Amino acid sequence: MSIYIRSSACISPQNTFGNDNFLNDVVEYTGTRFKAIEPDYKEFVDAKSLRRMSHMIKMGVAAAIKCLKNGHTEMPGAIITGTALGCLEDTITFLTRIIEQDEELLPPTAFIQSTHNTVAAQIALMLKCHQYNNTFVHKGISFESALLDAMMLLKEKEADNILVGGADEMTDASFAILSRLGLYKRWPVSNLNLYSAKSKGTVGGEGVAFFLLTDKPSENNLAELTAIRTIYKPANLEDIEKRVIQFLGEHSLNINDIDLVITGKSGDMAHDDIYEQLNQSLFIRSNLANYKHLSGEYPTSMAFALWLASNIIKNETVPETVIERQVKKIAPKRILIYNHYQKIYHSLILVSAI
Amino acid sequence: MSSTVYIAGLGVISAIGNNVAEHLEAFEHEEAGMGDISMLDTIYRKKLPVAEVKLDNGHLAAITTLPADTSRTALLSLVAAKEALNDAAIPALDTLRTGFVSANTVGGMDRSEHFFIDFAKDDSKGKLRNVYDHECGCITELVADQLGIKDFLTTISTACSSSANAIFYAARLIKNDVLDVVIAGGTDALTKFTLNGFNTLMILDDEFCKPFDEHREGLNLGEGAGYLVLVSEKVAKILNKKPYCRLSGYNNSNDAYHQTASSPDGTGSYLAMKGALEKSGLNASDIDYINLHGTGTPNNDSAEGTAVKRIFDPNYPPMSSTKSFTGHTLGASGGIEAVFSVLAIKHGIIYPNLRFETRMSDLPFEPEKRFLKGQNINNVMSNSFGFGGNCTSLIFSGVSK
Numbered sequence: 001m002s003i004y005i006r007s008s009a010c011i012s013p014q015n016t017f018g019n020d021n022f023l024n025d026v027v028e029y030t031g032t033r034f035k036a037i038e039p040d041y042k043e044f045v046d047a048k049s050l051r052r053m054s055h056m057i058k059m060g061v062a063a064a065i066k067c068l069k070n071g072h073t074e075m076p077g078a079i080i081t082g083t084a085l086g087c088l089e090d091t092i093t094f095l096t097r098i099i100e101q102d103e104e105l106l107p108p109t110a111f112i113q114s115t116h117n118t119v120a121a122q123i124a125l126m127l128k129c130h131q132y133n134n135t136f137v138h139k140g141i142s143f144e145s146a147l148l149d150a151m152m153l154l155k156e157k158e159a160d161n162i163l164v165g166g167a168d169e170m171t172d173a174s175f176a177i178l179s180r181l182g183l184y185k186r187w188p189v190s191n192l193n194l195y196s197a198k199s200k201g202t203v204g205g206e207g208v209a210f211f212l213l214t215d216k217p218s219e220n221n222l223a224e225l226t227a228i229r230t231i232y233k234p235a236n237l238e239d240i241e242k243r244v245i246q247f248l249g250e251h252s253l254n255i256n257d258i259d260l261v262i263t264g265k266s267g268d269m270a271h272d273d274i275y276e277q278l279n280q281s282l283f284i285r286s287n288l289a290n291y292k293h294l295s296g297e298y299p300t301s302m303a304f305a306l307w308l309a310s311n312i313i314k315n316e317t318v319p320e321t322v323i324e325r326q327v328k329k330i331a332p333k334r335i336l337i338y339n340h341y342q343k344i345y346h347s348l349i350l351v352s353a354i
Numbered sequence: 355m356s357s358t359v360y361i362a363g364l365g366v367i368s369a370i371g372n373n374v375a376e377h378l379e380a381f382e383h384e385e386a387g388m389g390d391i392s393m394l395d396t397i398y399r400k401k402l403p404v405a406e407v408k409l410d411n412g413h414l415a416a417i418t419t420l421p422a423d424t425s426r427t428a429l430l431s432l433v434a435a436k437e438a439l440n441d442a443a444i445p446a447l448d449t450l451r452t453g454f455v456s457a458n459t460v461g462g463m464d465r466s467e468h469f470f471i472d473f474a475k476d477d478s479k480g481k482l483r484n485v486y487d488h489e490c491g492c493i494t495e496l497v498a499d500q501l502g503i504k505d506f507l508t509t510i511s512t513a514c515s516s517s518a519n520a521i522f523y524a525a526r527l528i529k530n531d532v533l534d535v536v537i538a539g540g541t542d543a544l545t546k547f548t549l550n551g552f553n554t555l556m557i558l559d560d561e562f563c564k565p566f567d568e569h570r571e572g573l574n575l576g577e578g579a580g581y582l583v584l585v586s587e588k589v590a591k592i593l594n595k596k597p598y599c600r601l602s603g604y605n606n607s608n609d610a611y612h613q614t615a616s617s618p619d620g621t622g623s624y625l626a627m628k629g630a631l632e633k634s635g636l637n638a639s640d641i642d643y644i645n646l647h648g649t650g651t652p653n654n655d656s657a658e659g660t661a662v663k664r665i666f667d668p669n670y671p672p673m674s675s676t677k678s679f680t681g682h683t684l685g686a687s688g689g690i691e692a693v694f695s696v697l698a699i700k701h702g703i704i705y706p707n708l709r710f711e712t713r714m715s716d717l718p719f720e721p722e723k724r725f726l727k728g729q730n731i732n733n734v735m736s737n738s739f740g741f742g743g744n745c746t747s748l749i750f751s752g753v754s755k
Contacts, residue, residue: 079608084489084491085489086490086511092470094547094550094551095463095466095467095470095547096470096474098467098546098547098550099470099471099474100474102397103396103397103398103546103550104397106550106553106554107554108551108554108555111547111550111551111554111555112551112555112613112614112741113613114551115459115511115513115741115742116459116490116511116512117511117512117513117740117741117742117744118613118742120512120742121608121613121741121742121743121744122613122742124608124610124742124743125610125611125612125613125743127610128610129608129610130607130608130609130610130621130622130625131607131608132606132607132608133512133606133607133608133742133743133744134510134512134519134523134606134744135510135511135512136508136509136510136511137461137489137490137491137509137510137511138490138491138494138495138507138508138509139489139491139492139495141508142491142509145508145509148532149523149526152526152527152530152532155530156526156529156530172477173473173477176473176477176478177473177477177482177485180478180482181482181486230506232498232504232505232506232507233504344495
């Protein structure tokens, strides 16, 4: 059985939403925090609801509705989201008020909207969708867990037209905390030179990408979602290589069958060494691409990478800005995405032309 | 592909006990776990009763050998998950594909609350160690590392149905041949964040809660963790003992009515119960006991009661809300109550719905008030409904003798 990506929609720090111009007008950032470019939400949500919604909920709902529209589908068969940090803005608002107001006279709205399942719930509420609804919250594989859920539902014939997405927001507080934890670069760098900076730390990002998955073939589908795999704390580089080879082998493929490898290189010396080594070993003859200079680093950035991969396949072109090493000019038919989050969670997604 | 998923191990900690045996004893003696707040530093001490686990973090750390400044959510999780894994005693576990699917809603919020006291004044302040494990996924990761599980781990958070969905997802990972063994359930610790959150919604009872009673006034928050060990058919055959039962049915539906309130006709709960029955191939009349979601809020019990009526009228099986013992343990409740559901089958028992006095005026049934032993219980339905309209029902069924 094959699983297809019928449509997608992505809100990111680049012009990825409602724009036919596929990453030709790259937005330059010189700081270490990339903020999502917000669309006009009024097209998706009524003004009254908009006022109550946090940044995260607005992005989530708009991307979900747009994805359904792109797939000419009114009602999804299931709604599944992945988010590592959930609705941070509302969480921090409520937490700060508890402290500042000494637990008294607290308004409930921030608490109500702080639960991790709020985005999936708000989409269900707007659509009056009573179907399967789930939310995964596991650090760097939150989106991958959601994707696996969606793929299993399709294989079980439990649902079709499954809306699945990854969403995370960056707030001032989370940026301050993650900076103190040493995640980001200490000096500004242009995202256009992110990978040549050779310093510790990456750049923070945020965003939402939704996908509509189906088992029905159609020439309008973007791509086939062939397989997904997550690996927790691999022993060493050889272990990673072995598991990548095994993963491809399960689909009767080897690395030479892969037209493009998209890696999660983040500009952080301490984390990019894995990619650098693979690029000189297993991926030595592969065409290579990167994406985190566009999206920034965040736990569900694989959703951005999947959006990129499926649109590369559909458009039969690799945007200039993502190319790291192009061995031969091609319209990729098979793309392998490999990302690791903090060297702990490693993910592989295989996307193929339909 | 395994078509049947068996339950091979149980572990639980809540306000009424630190393991399975203590829970059975508390149920038989009808000892509820609510009392005054003793651990949280809050203005609601002596005002709002809660159901605290009776061990402080120092004790939990000693039992689990985790550092005492670990999030209480992880400490509780490890106690129950370890009990479940030891109970299952699966031979040659290291040769099997094993996963940990755990749910929670608060993550490391109990530590983050300390961090934010200083951070809120000056964002260069606050001890980073206290915020490091803030994410829900951190809790699962900490516990998986202690259990030595590497093949697969993930975390689910769908408010109060979280750990029912974890069990549901775990079963499907086995059915889809991704894993052979999964420890699944959930954990949540009491925090000021949730206490204040539920208090702003005005759904906390300042007395001990009275689920499904006409004069119920709200819920009592609780804390704890509950896990099942789910195994494939292949693994069930190599166990040294008979599995407890099967997970025969499950369904996840959304109420799609309101972010925090349930629809008056209980659409989501109705669809979840009906879907779980269909999945199991059972009729409503086959259900021998319902472990109700039964939070004790006017809204939940009315919606759930209406949905139960739509499905079971006129023949109602015995049912009760064990939240009258444990309080509402939020993200842990589906896991804790799944353990109780399995124990009901194993021991032929039905739990009393404490403090029930008056039947709800719009319902033609009432919950069981007594502790019943020696019952023939083969099929148990467990309900877990949450904010965001997330409704999940599970059905556990006995294995043929």
